[in-house]
Amino acid sequence: MGNVVLMQGNEACVEGALAAGMRLYAGYPITPSTEIAEISSLRLPQEGGKFIQMEDEIASIACAIGASVAGVKAMTATSGPGFSLKQENLGYAALAEIPLVVVDVQRMGPSTGMPTFPSQGDMMMARWGTHGDHPVIALCPSSVKETYDLSIRAFNLSEKFRTPVLLMMDELVGHLREGMELPNPEEIEIVDRPTVKYPDPKRLPYHMKAGQLVPQMAPFGKGQRYNITGLIHDESGFPTNSTEEARKMMERLMHKISDNYDYIKDLCVENMDDADIAIFCYGGTARAAKSAMDEAREKGLKVGIFRPRTIWPFPENELAGASRKLKKIVVAEHNFGQMLLEVQRVVKNNCQVSFVGKWNGGVITPSEILAKIEEA
Amino acid sequence: MSKQELRLAGSGGQGVILATVVLAEAALLSGKYTAQSQAYGPEARGGSCKAETLISDSPIGFTKVQNPTFLMVLTQRSFDHYGPETDENCLILMDSSLSVPEGTKADRIVSLPILETAKNVVGRIQTANIVAVGCINELLHITDDASMEKAVMMHIPKGTEKLNVKALEEGRKLVKSYLKEKKA
Numbered sequence: 150m151g152n153v154v155l156m157q158g159n160e161a162c163v164e165g166a167l168a169a170g171m172r173l174y175a176g177y178p179i180t181p182s183t184e185i186a187e188i189s190s191l192r193l194p195q196e197g198g199k200f201i202q203m204e205d206e207i208a209s210i211a212c213a214i215g216a217s218v219a220g221v222k223a224m225t226a227t228s229g230p231g232f233s234l235k236q237e238n239l240g241y242a243a244l245a246e247i248p249l250v251v252v253d254v255q256r257m258g259p260s261t262g263m264p265t266f267p268s269q270g271d272m273m274m275a276r277w278g279t280h281g282d283h284p285v286i287a288l289c290p291s292s293v294k295e296t297y298d299l300s301i302r303a304f305n306l307s308e309k310f311r312t313p314v315l316l317m318m319d320e321l322v323g324h325l326r327e328g329m330e331l332p333n334p335e336e337i338e339i340v341d342r343p344t345v346k347y348p349d350p351k352r353l354p355y356h357m358k359a360g361q362l363v364p365q366m367a368p369f370g371k372g373q374r375y376n377i378t379g380l381i382h383d384e385s386g387f388p389t390n391s392t393e394e395a396r397k398m399m400e401r402l403m404h405k406i407s408d409n410y411d412y413i414k415d416l417c418v419e420n421m422d423d424a425d426i427a428i429f430c431y432g433g434t435a436r437a438a439k440s441a442m443d444e445a446r447e448k449g450l451k452v453g454i455f456r457p458r459t460i461w462p463f464p465e466n467e468l469a470g471a472s473r474k475l476k477k478i479v480v481a482e483h484n485f486g487q488m489l490l491e492v493q494r495v496v497k498n499n500c501q502v503s504f505v506g507k508w509n510g511g512v513i514t515p516s517e518i519l520a521k522i523e524e525a
Numbered sequence: 526m527s528k529q530e531l532r533l534a535g536s537g538g539q540g541v542i543l544a545t546v547v548l549a550e551a552a553l554l555s556g557k558y559t560a561q562s563q564a565y566g567p568e569a570r571g572g573s574c575k576a577e578t579l580i581s582d583s584p585i586g587f588t589k590v591q592n593p594t595f596l597m598v599l600t601q602r603s604f605d606h607y608g609p610e611t612d613e614n615c616l617i618l619m620d621s622s623l624s625v626p627e628g629t630k631a632d633r634i635v636s637l638p639i640l641e642t643a644k645n646v647v648g649r650i651q652t653a654n655i656v657a658v659g660c661i662n663e664l665l666h667i668t669d670d671a672s673m674e675k676a677v678m679m680h681i682p683k684g685t686e687k688l689n690v691k692a693l694e695e696g697r698k699l700v701k702s703y704l705k706e707k708k709a
Contacts, residue, residue: 265564321562326559327561
Protein backbone atom coordinates (compact mmCIF):
# COMPACT_ATOMS: atom_id res chain seq x y z
CA MET A 150 0.00 0.00 0.00
CA GLY A 151 1.24 3.49 -0.86
CA ASN A 152 0.21 6.60 0.98
CA VAL A 153 -2.31 5.01 3.34
CA VAL A 154 -3.85 7.20 6.01
CA LEU A 155 -6.38 6.53 8.74
CA MET A 156 -9.43 8.56 7.84
CA GLN A 157 -13.02 8.91 8.92
CA GLY A 158 -15.82 8.71 6.33
CA ASN A 159 -16.91 12.29 6.96
CA GLU A 160 -13.33 13.47 6.58
CA ALA A 161 -13.00 11.56 3.30
CA CYS A 162 -16.15 13.32 2.10
CA VAL A 163 -14.47 16.70 2.64
CA GLU A 164 -11.12 15.65 1.16
CA GLY A 165 -12.87 14.24 -1.91
CA ALA A 166 -14.88 17.42 -2.30
CA LEU A 167 -11.73 19.54 -2.05
CA ALA A 168 -10.00 17.37 -4.64
CA ALA A 169 -13.03 17.87 -6.91
CA GLY A 170 -12.69 21.62 -6.55
CA MET A 171 -15.13 22.54 -3.76
CA ARG A 172 -14.30 26.06 -2.65
CA LEU A 173 -17.40 26.86 -0.61
CA TYR A 174 -19.10 24.97 2.16
CA ALA A 175 -22.18 26.38 3.82
CA GLY A 176 -23.80 24.37 6.55
CA TYR A 177 -25.45 24.03 9.88
CA PRO A 178 -23.93 21.28 12.03
CA ILE A 179 -25.96 18.20 12.85
CA THR A 180 -24.93 14.74 14.06
CA PRO A 181 -23.74 12.51 12.42
CA SER A 182 -22.62 14.90 9.68
CA THR A 183 -21.00 17.52 11.93
CA GLU A 184 -17.39 16.50 11.17
CA ILE A 185 -18.01 17.47 7.52
CA ALA A 186 -18.67 21.05 8.64
CA GLU A 187 -15.86 21.00 11.20
CA ILE A 188 -13.24 19.70 8.80
CA SER A 189 -14.44 22.00 6.00
CA SER A 190 -14.02 24.98 8.33
CA LEU A 191 -10.42 23.94 8.88
CA ARG A 192 -9.49 22.83 5.36
CA LEU A 193 -11.27 25.29 3.07
CA PRO A 194 -9.29 28.39 4.16
CA GLN A 195 -6.09 26.36 3.58
CA GLU A 196 -7.20 25.75 -0.01
CA GLY A 197 -8.30 29.31 -0.67
CA GLY A 198 -11.97 28.54 -0.18
CA LYS A 199 -14.65 29.76 2.20
CA PHE A 200 -16.58 28.13 5.00
CA ILE A 201 -19.76 29.72 6.27
CA GLN A 202 -21.89 28.47 9.13
CA MET A 203 -25.37 29.69 8.32
CA GLU A 204 -28.28 30.19 10.70
CA ASP A 205 -30.04 26.99 9.62
CA GLU A 206 -30.21 24.28 6.97
CA ILE A 207 -32.42 26.28 4.61
CA ALA A 208 -30.02 29.19 4.55
CA SER A 209 -27.12 26.76 4.14
CA ILE A 210 -28.35 25.28 0.89
CA ALA A 211 -29.41 28.73 -0.32
CA CYS A 212 -25.89 29.98 0.33
CA ALA A 213 -24.35 27.06 -1.54
CA ILE A 214 -26.69 27.70 -4.50
CA GLY A 215 -25.67 31.36 -4.54
CA ALA A 216 -21.98 30.48 -4.54
CA SER A 217 -22.48 28.02 -7.37
CA VAL A 218 -24.33 30.64 -9.44
CA ALA A 219 -21.22 32.80 -9.05
CA GLY A 220 -19.13 29.97 -10.47
CA VAL A 221 -17.79 28.35 -7.27
CA LYS A 222 -18.16 24.63 -6.63
CA ALA A 223 -20.24 24.38 -3.46
CA MET A 224 -21.43 21.78 -0.99
CA THR A 225 -23.68 21.54 2.02
CA ALA A 226 -24.04 18.56 4.36
CA THR A 227 -26.66 17.58 6.89
CA SER A 228 -28.61 14.72 8.41
CA GLY A 229 -32.29 13.67 8.45
CA PRO A 230 -34.08 16.69 9.96
CA GLY A 231 -31.83 19.07 8.04
CA PHE A 232 -32.34 17.12 4.83
CA SER A 233 -36.10 17.66 5.26
CA LEU A 234 -35.47 21.40 5.43
CA LYS A 235 -33.32 21.44 2.31
CA GLN A 236 -35.96 19.89 0.09
CA GLU A 237 -37.54 23.05 -1.28
CA ASN A 238 -34.24 24.53 -2.41
CA LEU A 239 -33.20 21.19 -3.90
CA GLY A 240 -36.12 21.55 -6.27
CA TYR A 241 -35.07 25.12 -6.98
CA ALA A 242 -31.54 24.01 -7.88
CA ALA A 243 -32.95 21.24 -10.08
CA LEU A 244 -35.22 23.62 -12.02
CA ALA A 245 -32.78 26.53 -12.20
CA GLU A 246 -30.04 24.01 -13.13
CA ILE A 247 -27.51 24.99 -10.48
CA PRO A 248 -24.66 22.51 -9.86
CA LEU A 249 -24.56 21.58 -6.17
CA VAL A 250 -23.61 18.71 -3.90
CA VAL A 251 -25.83 17.93 -0.93
CA VAL A 252 -24.66 15.32 1.58
CA ASP A 253 -27.06 13.50 3.90
CA VAL A 254 -25.38 11.38 6.58
CA GLN A 255 -28.47 9.41 7.48
CA ARG A 256 -29.45 8.81 11.09
CA MET A 257 -32.45 7.26 12.83
CA GLY A 258 -35.65 9.24 12.35
CA PRO A 259 -38.28 10.48 11.95
CA SER A 260 -37.81 13.90 13.54
CA THR A 261 -34.75 14.16 15.78
CA GLY A 262 -35.05 10.39 16.30
CA MET A 263 -31.78 8.87 17.48
CA PRO A 264 -29.08 11.31 16.37
CA THR A 265 -26.05 9.07 16.88
CA PHE A 266 -27.47 5.84 15.45
CA PRO A 267 -27.43 4.62 11.84
CA SER A 268 -30.30 4.47 9.40
CA GLN A 269 -31.02 4.52 5.69
CA GLY A 270 -34.46 6.00 6.15
CA ASP A 271 -34.05 8.94 3.76
CA MET A 272 -33.69 6.99 0.53
CA MET A 273 -37.18 7.74 -0.73
CA MET A 274 -36.97 11.34 0.46
CA ALA A 275 -33.86 11.60 -1.70
CA ARG A 276 -35.95 10.56 -4.69
CA TRP A 277 -39.24 12.27 -3.97
CA GLY A 278 -38.58 14.76 -1.18
CA THR A 279 -38.87 17.93 -3.20
CA HIS A 280 -42.20 18.54 -4.89
CA GLY A 281 -42.91 18.19 -8.55
CA ASP A 282 -41.37 15.86 -11.12
CA HIS A 283 -37.62 16.21 -11.16
CA PRO A 284 -34.58 14.11 -12.00
CA VAL A 285 -32.37 12.89 -9.15
CA ILE A 286 -28.83 11.61 -8.98
CA ALA A 287 -27.95 10.01 -5.63
CA LEU A 288 -24.78 8.09 -4.73
CA CYS A 289 -24.17 5.69 -1.81
CA PRO A 290 -20.65 4.91 -0.54
CA SER A 291 -19.93 1.85 1.61
CA SER A 292 -16.37 2.56 2.73
CA VAL A 293 -14.12 5.49 3.56
CA LYS A 294 -12.34 5.19 0.21
CA GLU A 295 -15.63 5.06 -1.67
CA THR A 296 -16.80 8.14 0.20
CA TYR A 297 -13.76 9.97 -1.12
CA ASP A 298 -14.28 8.71 -4.67
CA LEU A 299 -18.03 9.31 -4.75
CA SER A 300 -17.65 12.76 -3.25
CA ILE A 301 -15.52 13.62 -6.31
CA ARG A 302 -17.99 11.92 -8.62
CA ALA A 303 -20.92 13.80 -7.06
CA PHE A 304 -19.25 17.09 -7.99
CA ASN A 305 -18.38 15.87 -11.48
CA LEU A 306 -21.93 14.74 -12.19
CA SER A 307 -23.45 17.91 -10.80
CA GLU A 308 -21.14 20.03 -12.94
CA LYS A 309 -21.60 17.99 -16.10
CA PHE A 310 -25.40 18.00 -15.91
CA ARG A 311 -25.95 21.26 -14.01
CA THR A 312 -28.04 19.55 -11.38
CA PRO A 313 -27.91 18.99 -7.62
CA VAL A 314 -26.36 15.61 -6.74
CA LEU A 315 -27.04 13.85 -3.45
CA LEU A 316 -24.34 11.95 -1.60
CA MET A 317 -26.44 9.63 0.54
CA MET A 318 -24.14 8.50 3.34
CA ASP A 319 -25.15 6.87 6.60
CA GLU A 320 -23.80 6.95 10.15
CA LEU A 321 -22.06 3.61 9.62
CA VAL A 322 -19.80 5.03 6.91
CA GLY A 323 -19.69 8.66 8.10
CA HIS A 324 -18.32 7.70 11.51
CA LEU A 325 -16.18 4.78 10.34
CA ARG A 326 -12.41 5.13 10.37
CA GLU A 327 -10.27 2.91 8.18
CA GLY A 328 -7.12 3.02 6.14
CA MET A 329 -7.40 4.80 2.82
CA GLU A 330 -4.89 5.22 0.04
CA LEU A 331 -4.81 8.84 -1.08
CA PRO A 332 -4.74 9.04 -4.87
CA ASN A 333 -2.26 11.10 -6.80
CA PRO A 334 -4.06 14.42 -7.48
CA GLU A 335 -3.00 14.27 -11.13
CA GLU A 336 -4.85 11.01 -11.60
CA ILE A 337 -8.19 12.40 -10.44
CA GLU A 338 -10.65 13.17 -13.20
CA ILE A 339 -12.25 16.59 -12.67
CA VAL A 340 -15.27 17.78 -14.63
CA ASP A 341 -16.20 21.45 -14.81
CA ARG A 342 -19.58 22.84 -15.79
CA PRO A 343 -20.15 23.90 -19.38
CA THR A 344 -19.24 27.58 -19.08
CA VAL A 345 -19.71 30.54 -21.38
CA LYS A 346 -16.23 31.70 -22.36
CA TYR A 347 -17.07 35.30 -23.27
CA PRO A 348 -20.17 36.41 -21.35
CA ASP A 349 -22.36 38.47 -23.67
CA PRO A 350 -25.22 40.57 -22.28
CA LYS A 351 -27.32 39.72 -25.34
CA ARG A 352 -26.91 35.94 -25.02
CA LEU A 353 -29.98 33.98 -23.93
CA PRO A 354 -28.84 32.29 -20.68
CA TYR A 355 -30.71 29.00 -21.23
CA HIS A 356 -30.19 28.85 -24.97
CA MET A 357 -29.06 25.53 -26.40
CA LYS A 358 -28.18 24.23 -29.82
CA ALA A 359 -30.39 21.52 -31.27
CA GLY A 360 -29.81 18.22 -29.48
CA GLN A 361 -28.08 19.86 -26.53
CA LEU A 362 -29.48 18.96 -23.11
CA VAL A 363 -27.34 21.10 -20.79
CA PRO A 364 -27.10 24.86 -21.35
CA GLN A 365 -23.79 26.64 -20.91
CA MET A 366 -23.59 28.60 -17.69
CA ALA A 367 -22.47 32.20 -17.32
CA PRO A 368 -21.18 32.86 -13.81
CA PHE A 369 -22.83 35.80 -12.09
CA GLY A 370 -20.61 38.86 -11.85
CA LYS A 371 -18.60 38.13 -14.98
CA GLY A 372 -20.32 40.32 -17.52
CA GLN A 373 -23.70 38.80 -18.25
CA ARG A 374 -26.73 39.91 -16.25
CA TYR A 375 -29.64 37.48 -16.41
CA ASN A 376 -32.61 36.21 -14.48
CA ILE A 377 -32.61 32.97 -12.48
CA THR A 378 -35.93 31.73 -11.19
CA GLY A 379 -37.67 28.71 -9.74
CA LEU A 380 -40.59 29.44 -12.05
CA ILE A 381 -40.78 27.56 -15.33
CA HIS A 382 -38.80 29.73 -17.71
CA ASP A 383 -37.87 29.87 -21.35
CA GLU A 384 -34.38 30.28 -22.74
CA SER A 385 -34.36 33.94 -21.75
CA GLY A 386 -34.46 32.85 -18.11
CA PHE A 387 -37.70 34.76 -17.52
CA PRO A 388 -40.89 33.04 -16.34
CA THR A 389 -43.35 31.75 -18.88
CA ASN A 390 -46.85 30.33 -18.68
CA SER A 391 -46.59 28.71 -22.10
CA THR A 392 -47.60 25.06 -21.79
CA GLU A 393 -45.41 24.29 -24.77
CA GLU A 394 -42.35 25.88 -23.12
CA ALA A 395 -43.19 24.09 -19.86
CA ARG A 396 -43.43 20.73 -21.64
CA LYS A 397 -40.13 21.31 -23.41
CA MET A 398 -38.35 22.31 -20.23
CA MET A 399 -39.67 19.45 -18.09
CA GLU A 400 -38.86 16.87 -20.73
CA ARG A 401 -35.36 18.23 -21.21
CA LEU A 402 -34.71 18.21 -17.45
CA MET A 403 -35.74 14.56 -17.23
CA HIS A 404 -33.94 13.56 -20.43
CA LYS A 405 -30.64 15.15 -19.51
CA ILE A 406 -30.40 12.51 -16.79
CA SER A 407 -32.23 9.53 -18.34
CA ASP A 408 -30.49 9.87 -21.75
CA ASN A 409 -27.15 9.80 -19.95
CA TYR A 410 -27.98 6.86 -17.73
CA ASP A 411 -25.04 4.76 -18.90
CA TYR A 412 -22.65 7.52 -17.88
CA ILE A 413 -24.32 8.06 -14.50
CA LYS A 414 -24.85 4.43 -13.49
CA ASP A 415 -22.36 2.83 -11.11
CA LEU A 416 -23.03 -0.74 -10.18
CA CYS A 417 -20.79 -3.02 -8.11
CA VAL A 418 -21.46 -6.71 -8.49
CA GLU A 419 -19.55 -9.50 -6.84
CA ASN A 420 -19.81 -13.24 -7.44
CA MET A 421 -22.91 -12.75 -9.59
CA ASP A 422 -21.76 -15.02 -12.46
CA ASP A 423 -22.77 -18.29 -10.83
CA ALA A 424 -25.02 -16.91 -8.06
CA ASP A 425 -28.53 -18.15 -7.51
CA ILE A 426 -29.04 -15.87 -4.51
CA ALA A 427 -28.10 -12.17 -4.52
CA ILE A 428 -27.91 -9.69 -1.68
CA PHE A 429 -29.19 -6.28 -2.77
CA CYS A 430 -27.54 -3.63 -0.60
CA TYR A 431 -26.04 -0.16 -0.64
CA GLY A 432 -24.11 2.17 1.66
CA GLY A 433 -22.86 0.99 5.05
CA THR A 434 -25.08 -2.12 4.97
CA ALA A 435 -22.86 -3.53 2.23
CA ARG A 436 -20.19 -4.37 4.78
CA ALA A 437 -22.43 -6.84 6.61
CA ALA A 438 -23.57 -8.17 3.22
CA LYS A 439 -19.97 -8.81 2.17
CA SER A 440 -19.26 -10.82 5.33
CA ALA A 441 -22.56 -12.70 4.92
CA MET A 442 -21.67 -13.55 1.32
CA ASP A 443 -18.22 -14.81 2.32
CA GLU A 444 -19.71 -17.01 5.05
CA ALA A 445 -22.37 -18.33 2.68
CA ARG A 446 -19.76 -19.15 0.02
CA GLU A 447 -17.76 -21.06 2.64
CA LYS A 448 -20.88 -23.12 3.24
CA GLY A 449 -21.09 -23.85 -0.49
CA LEU A 450 -24.01 -21.50 -1.18
CA LYS A 451 -23.88 -19.58 -4.45
CA VAL A 452 -24.39 -16.07 -3.18
CA GLY A 453 -23.50 -12.81 -4.90
CA ILE A 454 -23.83 -9.11 -4.22
CA PHE A 455 -25.74 -6.59 -6.33
CA ARG A 456 -24.81 -3.15 -5.03
CA PRO A 457 -25.69 0.11 -6.78
CA ARG A 458 -23.34 2.96 -5.91
CA THR A 459 -25.55 5.18 -8.02
CA ILE A 460 -28.86 4.39 -6.33
CA TRP A 461 -30.89 7.06 -8.18
CA PRO A 462 -31.53 6.67 -11.05
CA PHE A 463 -32.31 3.10 -10.06
CA PRO A 464 -30.57 0.35 -12.09
CA GLU A 465 -33.86 -1.10 -13.38
CA ASN A 466 -32.67 -2.98 -16.46
CA GLU A 467 -29.58 -4.38 -14.75
CA LEU A 468 -31.59 -5.68 -11.79
CA ALA A 469 -34.39 -7.08 -13.97
CA GLY A 470 -31.78 -8.89 -16.07
CA ALA A 471 -30.00 -10.31 -13.04
CA SER A 472 -33.24 -11.41 -11.38
CA ARG A 473 -34.12 -13.71 -14.29
CA LYS A 474 -31.11 -15.89 -13.43
CA LEU A 475 -31.69 -15.87 -9.66
CA LYS A 476 -33.81 -17.87 -7.27
CA LYS A 477 -33.86 -15.22 -4.60
CA ILE A 478 -32.85 -11.65 -3.84
CA VAL A 479 -32.30 -10.67 -0.20
CA VAL A 480 -32.72 -6.91 0.25
CA ALA A 481 -30.82 -5.56 3.27
CA GLU A 482 -31.25 -1.96 4.37
CA HIS A 483 -31.57 0.03 7.60
CA ASN A 484 -35.23 1.01 7.29
CA PHE A 485 -38.69 -0.53 7.03
CA GLY A 486 -38.21 -1.35 3.34
CA GLN A 487 -37.65 1.62 1.01
CA MET A 488 -35.40 0.41 -1.81
CA LEU A 489 -37.21 -2.91 -1.26
CA LEU A 490 -40.19 -1.29 -3.02
CA GLU A 491 -38.03 -0.55 -6.07
CA VAL A 492 -36.61 -4.06 -6.10
CA GLN A 493 -40.10 -5.57 -5.95
CA ARG A 494 -41.33 -3.22 -8.68
CA VAL A 495 -38.51 -4.17 -11.01
CA VAL A 496 -38.11 -7.88 -10.20
CA LYS A 497 -41.85 -8.66 -10.34
CA ASN A 498 -42.19 -12.47 -10.31
CA ASN A 499 -38.78 -13.25 -11.79
CA CYS A 500 -37.56 -14.54 -8.44
CA GLN A 501 -38.34 -14.49 -4.74
CA VAL A 502 -37.61 -11.23 -2.87
CA SER A 503 -37.01 -11.32 0.88
CA PHE A 504 -36.06 -8.56 3.27
CA VAL A 505 -33.71 -7.86 6.18
CA GLY A 506 -34.46 -4.49 7.72
CA LYS A 507 -33.57 -2.67 10.90
CA TRP A 508 -35.22 0.37 12.38
CA ASN A 509 -34.15 0.43 16.03
CA GLY A 510 -30.82 2.21 15.73
CA GLY A 511 -29.01 -1.14 15.69
CA VAL A 512 -26.80 -2.47 12.93
CA ILE A 513 -27.75 -5.32 10.56
CA THR A 514 -25.31 -8.17 11.21
CA PRO A 515 -23.90 -10.71 8.74
CA SER A 516 -25.68 -13.52 10.60
CA GLU A 517 -29.06 -11.82 10.14
CA ILE A 518 -28.48 -11.65 6.38
CA LEU A 519 -27.15 -15.21 6.33
CA ALA A 520 -30.31 -16.42 8.07
CA LYS A 521 -32.43 -14.89 5.28
CA ILE A 522 -30.17 -16.46 2.66
CA GLU A 523 -30.64 -19.90 4.22
CA GLU A 524 -34.40 -19.48 4.71
CA ALA A 525 -36.40 -21.59 2.25
CA MET B 526 -3.69 -13.81 14.55
CA SER B 527 -6.06 -13.35 11.63
CA LYS B 528 -8.60 -11.01 13.15
CA GLN B 529 -8.79 -9.21 16.47
CA GLU B 530 -12.02 -7.63 17.64
CA LEU B 531 -11.35 -5.01 20.30
CA ARG B 532 -14.10 -3.34 22.30
CA LEU B 533 -13.47 -0.52 24.78
CA ALA B 534 -16.27 0.77 26.96
CA GLY B 535 -16.66 3.44 29.57
CA SER B 536 -18.26 6.77 30.22
CA GLY B 537 -18.37 9.64 27.73
CA GLY B 538 -15.37 11.90 28.37
CA GLN B 539 -13.00 9.12 29.46
CA GLY B 540 -11.48 9.03 26.02
CA VAL B 541 -12.30 5.48 24.98
CA ILE B 542 -13.04 6.60 21.41
CA LEU B 543 -9.66 8.27 21.11
CA ALA B 544 -8.04 5.12 22.54
CA THR B 545 -9.59 3.03 19.75
CA VAL B 546 -8.49 5.59 17.14
CA VAL B 547 -4.92 5.33 18.44
CA LEU B 548 -5.12 1.53 18.35
CA ALA B 549 -6.43 1.66 14.76
CA GLU B 550 -3.62 4.03 13.78
CA ALA B 551 -1.08 1.67 15.37
CA ALA B 552 -2.56 -1.27 13.48
CA LEU B 553 -2.35 0.67 10.22
CA LEU B 554 1.28 1.63 10.96
CA SER B 555 2.10 -2.06 11.34
CA GLY B 556 0.58 -2.84 7.95
CA LYS B 557 -2.72 -4.33 9.10
CA TYR B 558 -6.25 -3.64 7.92
CA THR B 559 -8.35 -1.86 10.50
CA ALA B 560 -11.83 -0.47 11.07
CA GLN B 561 -12.73 1.81 13.98
CA SER B 562 -16.20 2.90 15.06
CA GLN B 563 -18.13 3.97 18.11
CA ALA B 564 -21.57 4.11 19.68
CA TYR B 565 -22.71 6.73 22.14
CA GLY B 566 -25.77 8.76 23.01
CA PRO B 567 -26.54 12.40 22.28
CA GLU B 568 -24.97 13.58 25.55
CA ALA B 569 -21.39 14.87 25.36
CA ARG B 570 -20.29 13.69 28.80
CA GLY B 571 -21.30 11.00 31.22
CA GLY B 572 -23.34 8.72 28.97
CA SER B 573 -22.38 5.17 28.07
CA CYS B 574 -19.75 5.02 25.38
CA LYS B 575 -18.54 2.01 23.43
CA ALA B 576 -15.79 2.12 20.85
CA GLU B 577 -14.37 -0.63 18.69
CA THR B 578 -11.31 -1.41 16.60
CA LEU B 579 -11.04 -4.38 14.27
CA ILE B 580 -7.55 -5.47 13.23
CA SER B 581 -7.04 -8.00 10.48
CA ASP B 582 -4.51 -9.40 8.02
CA SER B 583 -7.11 -9.25 5.25
CA PRO B 584 -9.63 -6.60 4.11
CA ILE B 585 -12.49 -6.07 6.56
CA GLY B 586 -16.13 -6.65 5.59
CA PHE B 587 -18.47 -6.03 8.52
CA THR B 588 -17.01 -3.12 10.48
CA LYS B 589 -18.47 -3.85 13.93
CA VAL B 590 -17.34 -6.23 16.67
CA GLN B 591 -19.40 -9.42 16.63
CA ASN B 592 -17.53 -11.57 19.11
CA PRO B 593 -14.95 -9.53 21.03
CA THR B 594 -11.51 -11.08 21.40
CA PHE B 595 -10.68 -8.26 23.81
CA LEU B 596 -12.79 -6.09 26.08
CA MET B 597 -11.65 -3.19 28.23
CA VAL B 598 -14.03 -1.61 30.72
CA LEU B 599 -13.57 1.56 32.75
CA THR B 600 -16.97 1.81 34.44
CA GLN B 601 -19.14 -0.69 36.32
CA ARG B 602 -22.07 0.14 34.09
CA SER B 603 -20.15 -0.77 30.95
CA PHE B 604 -18.77 -3.96 32.56
CA ASP B 605 -22.26 -5.02 33.63
CA HIS B 606 -23.44 -4.48 30.06
CA TYR B 607 -20.62 -5.92 27.98
CA GLY B 608 -19.00 -8.42 30.39
CA PRO B 609 -21.71 -11.07 30.11
CA GLU B 610 -21.68 -10.74 26.28
CA THR B 611 -18.16 -12.15 26.06
CA ASP B 612 -17.23 -15.80 25.64
CA GLU B 613 -14.41 -17.86 27.22
CA ASN B 614 -11.83 -16.79 24.64
CA CYS B 615 -12.18 -13.06 25.27
CA LEU B 616 -9.44 -11.33 27.21
CA ILE B 617 -10.88 -8.74 29.58
CA LEU B 618 -8.99 -5.76 30.93
CA MET B 619 -10.88 -4.11 33.79
CA ASP B 620 -10.11 -1.17 35.98
CA SER B 621 -9.34 -2.54 39.43
CA SER B 622 -12.03 -0.33 41.00
CA LEU B 623 -14.69 -2.53 39.35
CA SER B 624 -16.12 -5.93 40.19
CA VAL B 625 -16.76 -8.76 37.73
CA PRO B 626 -20.47 -9.04 36.94
CA GLU B 627 -22.27 -12.35 37.07
CA GLY B 628 -22.39 -14.24 33.82
CA THR B 629 -18.95 -13.14 32.60
CA LYS B 630 -17.49 -16.25 30.97
CA ALA B 631 -14.04 -14.99 29.98
CA ASP B 632 -11.19 -17.16 31.27
CA ARG B 633 -8.65 -14.35 31.37
CA ILE B 634 -9.54 -11.22 33.30
CA VAL B 635 -6.75 -8.74 33.98
CA SER B 636 -7.53 -6.19 36.69
CA LEU B 637 -5.29 -3.12 36.72
CA PRO B 638 -5.47 0.31 38.40
CA ILE B 639 -5.75 2.28 35.15
CA LEU B 640 -7.75 5.23 36.51
CA GLU B 641 -5.69 5.50 39.70
CA THR B 642 -2.40 5.35 37.78
CA ALA B 643 -3.55 8.15 35.48
CA LYS B 644 -4.63 10.28 38.39
CA ASN B 645 -1.83 9.70 40.88
CA VAL B 646 1.20 8.42 38.96
CA VAL B 647 0.89 10.30 35.66
CA GLY B 648 -0.84 13.12 37.48
CA ARG B 649 -3.89 13.67 35.29
CA ILE B 650 -7.01 11.54 35.18
CA GLN B 651 -7.52 12.60 31.54
CA THR B 652 -4.58 10.40 30.53
CA ALA B 653 -6.40 7.20 31.59
CA ASN B 654 -7.12 6.36 27.95
CA ILE B 655 -3.45 6.47 27.02
CA VAL B 656 -2.49 4.50 30.13
CA ALA B 657 -5.03 1.98 28.82
CA VAL B 658 -3.48 2.03 25.35
CA GLY B 659 -0.10 1.24 26.95
CA CYS B 660 -1.67 -1.70 28.81
CA ILE B 661 -3.44 -2.96 25.71
CA ASN B 662 -0.37 -2.95 23.48
CA GLU B 663 1.63 -4.75 26.13
CA LEU B 664 -1.11 -7.40 26.38
CA LEU B 665 -1.93 -7.76 22.67
CA HIS B 666 1.32 -6.70 20.93
CA ILE B 667 -0.48 -4.77 18.21
CA THR B 668 2.72 -2.99 17.25
CA ASP B 669 6.17 -2.14 18.60
CA ASP B 670 6.59 0.53 21.29
CA ALA B 671 7.99 3.15 18.89
CA SER B 672 5.08 2.80 16.45
CA MET B 673 2.60 2.96 19.30
CA GLU B 674 4.18 6.15 20.56
CA LYS B 675 3.98 7.57 17.03
CA ALA B 676 0.29 6.63 16.85
CA VAL B 677 -0.36 8.39 20.16
CA MET B 678 1.49 11.52 19.02
CA MET B 679 -0.69 11.71 15.89
CA HIS B 680 -3.87 12.05 17.92
CA ILE B 681 -3.19 14.07 21.07
CA PRO B 682 -3.38 17.83 21.61
CA LYS B 683 -0.17 19.82 21.21
CA GLY B 684 1.63 20.46 24.48
CA THR B 685 0.61 17.15 26.07
CA GLU B 686 3.33 15.00 24.47
CA LYS B 687 5.44 14.43 27.60
CA LEU B 688 2.40 13.65 29.71
CA ASN B 689 1.11 11.12 27.21
CA VAL B 690 4.48 9.41 26.75
CA LYS B 691 4.54 8.95 30.50
CA ALA B 692 0.96 7.64 30.46
CA LEU B 693 1.88 5.13 27.76
CA GLU B 694 4.94 4.02 29.71
CA GLU B 695 3.02 3.66 32.99
CA GLY B 696 0.44 1.55 31.15
CA ARG B 697 3.16 -0.77 29.85
CA LYS B 698 4.66 -1.01 33.32
CA LEU B 699 1.33 -2.02 34.86
CA VAL B 700 1.10 -5.03 32.54
CA LYS B 701 4.78 -5.93 32.88
CA SER B 702 4.57 -6.10 36.66
CA TYR B 703 1.23 -7.93 36.44
CA LEU B 704 2.76 -10.60 34.20
CA LYS B 705 5.85 -10.84 36.43
CA GLU B 706 3.72 -11.33 39.53
CA LYS B 707 1.64 -13.92 37.75
CA LYS B 708 4.76 -15.88 36.79
CA ALA B 709 6.20 -15.77 40.29
